[in-house]
Amino acid sequence: MRASTPQHWQRFWEQADHLELDEVYGTDGRMVREVMLLGDPAGKRILEVGAGSGRDAVTLARAGAEVVTLDYVAGSLHLTGKAAGTAGVRVAPVCGDALGSPFADGTFDVVLHQGLLEHFRDVRPLLRDNARILRPGGHLIVDVPQTFHYYTVGKQLLIALDKWFAGWETQFTIGQLEGHVRREGMTVVRSYGDWMVPGLWYRALRKLLLTRLGRRLPMHPEPVPAAARLGERWRGWFGTRRAALYTMPTIGVVARKPEALH
Numbered sequence: 025m026r027a028s029t030p031q032h033w034q035r036f037w038e039q040a041d042h043l044e045l046d047e048v049y050g051t052d053g054r055m056v057r058e059v060m061l062l063g064d065p066a067g068k069r070i071l072e073v074g075a076g077s078g079r080d081a082v083t084l085a086r087a088g089a090e091v092v093t094l095d096y097v098a099g100s101l102h103l104t105g106k107a108a109g110t111a112g113v114r115v116a117p118v119c120g121d122a123l124g125s126p127f128a129d130g131t132f133d134v135v136l137h138q139g140l141l142e143h144f145r146d147v148r149p150l151l152r153d154n155a156r157i158l159r160p161g162g163h164l165i166v167d168v169p170q171t172f173h174y175y176t177v178g179k180q181l182l183i184a185l186d187k188w189f190a191g192w193e194t195q196f197t198i199g200q201l202e203g204h205v206r207r208e209g210m211t212v213v214r215s216y217g218d219w220m221v222p223g224l225w226y227r228a229l230r231k232l233l234l235t236r237l238g239r240r241l242p243m244h245p246e247p248v249p250a251a252a253r254l255g256e257r258w259r260g261w262f263g264t265r266r267a268a269l270y271t272m273p274t275i276g277v278v279a280r281k282p283e284a285l286h
Contacts, residue, residue, distance in 0.1 A: 168195065
């Protein structure tokens, strides 16, 4: 079974550099939303680990945060620098290993990562280093794929066939994710999740048509009024319940590092 390697991700981001990222990948802004819920990010030191294209990092820098990104792949760091330059903001891309990041203890107010934890067979070293570089009272935001979803079925089938774009990866229930974070001494402040709107099948079709045929479908198609109203009612009723977190394709936790003992 093919594993993810620096060379693998370098090729991935080199290919992405030739595409219009907003057209191909889009962004739901979950990480930015969760940071904003912690208060005004202006002046805060924020680290995004495995920042990918760096779009969330750029958005947070626009809001006044002092943003650093960490990745071990030059292609990702290049895209982050490129996005920051285009936006006219400062983001500091750093090349390094997330399992032993090159930062002093207590450096950051917020550490976040999206779509990263699932690539580690043992998640403890990553989360332990995340906690180490957070200041006392700082927050960790971790966003991952959720187990009980048809996305997981398709992904695991492609992994078994050695056809998954990211090599090997896993997934988590909300209970498992909370447990991992708590074992590193942090307190879960809140847990969250998102249903994809538009849905996963539409996004997959859109990406396939764009990358293979050059045909563009709208990123956010005009909703059917009746279906949109029904969806809003469903999300309003069921989406606030914990059980909903076991049906969403993506979930996350916001955790707080304890204050220093005096």
